Amino acid sequence: MRPRDPEKTKARILAAATHEFAAKGFDGARVDTIARRAKTNKRMLYHYFGDKKALFEAIVGKLLSDQQQVFAAAPTEIEDKIAFHFNMCPQKAKWLRLLLWEALAYGEGPVMAERVRRDAMAKSCAQMRIAQKQGNMMPDMPAEHVALALMGMSVFPWAFPQITRMLTGTAPSDRAFQTQYTRVLRAVTRRLKRAEKSRAGRALELS
Numbered sequence: 001m002r003p004r005d006p007e008k009t010k011a012r013i014l015a016a017a018t019h020e021f022a023a024k025g026f027d028g029a030r031v032d033t034i035a036r037r038a039k040t041n042k043r044m045l046y047h048y049f050g051d052k053k054a055l056f057e058a059i060v061g062k063l064l065s066d067q068q069q070v071f072a073a074a075p076t077e078i079e080d081k082i083a084f085h086f087n088m089c090p091q092k093a094k095w096l097r098l099l100l101w102e103a104l105a106y107g108e109g110p111v112m113a114e115r116v117r118r119d120a121m122a123k124s125c126a127q128m129r130i131a132q133k134q135g136n137m138m139p140d141m142p143a144e145h146v147a148l149a150l151m152g153m154s155v156f157p158w159a160f161p162q163i164t165r166m167l168t169g170t171a172p173s174d175r176a177f178q179t180q181y182t183r184v185l186r187a188v189t190r191r192l193k194r195a196e197k198s199r200a201g202r203a204l205e206l207s
Contacts, residue, residue, distance in 0.1 A: 010048050012038040018059050022094040025101030026056055026112070053112060060113040063095045064120055078137050078150075079189035083182045086154040090173070096159055121147075136193060153185060 016037035020029040031052055035042045049055040070091070074084045089096065102111055111117075128143040138146055157164040157172040164170075170177040 006048070009038070009040055009044060013040060013045055013048060013055070014059060014062060017055050018063070018094055021056060021059060021101070022097040025098075025105055026052075027105055028101075031055075057113040060098075061116060063092070063098075064116060067092060067095070068120065078131055078193065079186045082150050082154050082185050082189055085151075086157075086182060086185055087178065089155060089158040093158070096155065100159060138192060150189075153188070157181060 013034065017029070017034045019037065020034050024030075029052070031042055031045060034055075035045050038045070045055070049058055070088060071085075074081050125143045125147055128137065128147050131137045132139040132141075132143060132146075157177075161172050164172050164177070168177060172178070172181075
């Protein structure tokens with residue numbers, strides 16, 4: 001009989017649960033299916049993670065940690081950063097699906113693992129405020145709203161591929177679309193920066 005390897009077992013459970021939650025959402029996911037896919041049993045799953053909710057929170061924590069490691073290498077220039085986030089979306093496809101299921105299930109209400117997720121968002125907004133202070137992005141707008149708008153631009157094509165296809169004639173997975181849309185993201189962001197700098201220049205002239 002092979003000795004147990006707790007870390008490998010937990011890793012298999014997390015991988016299986018991520019697949020199941022992304023495919024069916026929290027309410028639709030089944031612990032039996034997760035245990036079977038992970039080649040273990042429900043007793044071991046509950047032993048390592050407590051319950052279904054705790055398992056979901058563990059997945060959220062791992063996905064956030066993975067994203068933070070990847071995004072730590074993101075460029076600092078805002079137009080480079082938004083292009084980076086857009087092009088990284090395919091690597092977080094399961095995370096996006098989880099968010100869509102979550103939106104259907106919870107709407108505007110509280111969600112699981114909200115505290116750790118709010119902390120991650122607060123860090124992003126802090127970075128946005130630094131960019132605003134440096135004159136690299138709309139200083140007269142709430143950082144949270146600017147971050148939300150940029151997030152929407154980078155994520156929407158991947159979250160709603162059917163709308164992207166109907167509107168543009170190409171799917172977000174199409175290399176031609178990715179190239180063209182990246183150009184659009186860069187151009188829009190640069191113009192926002194220019195508009196702010198132009199306003200600042202006019203204010204100096206009038207002072």
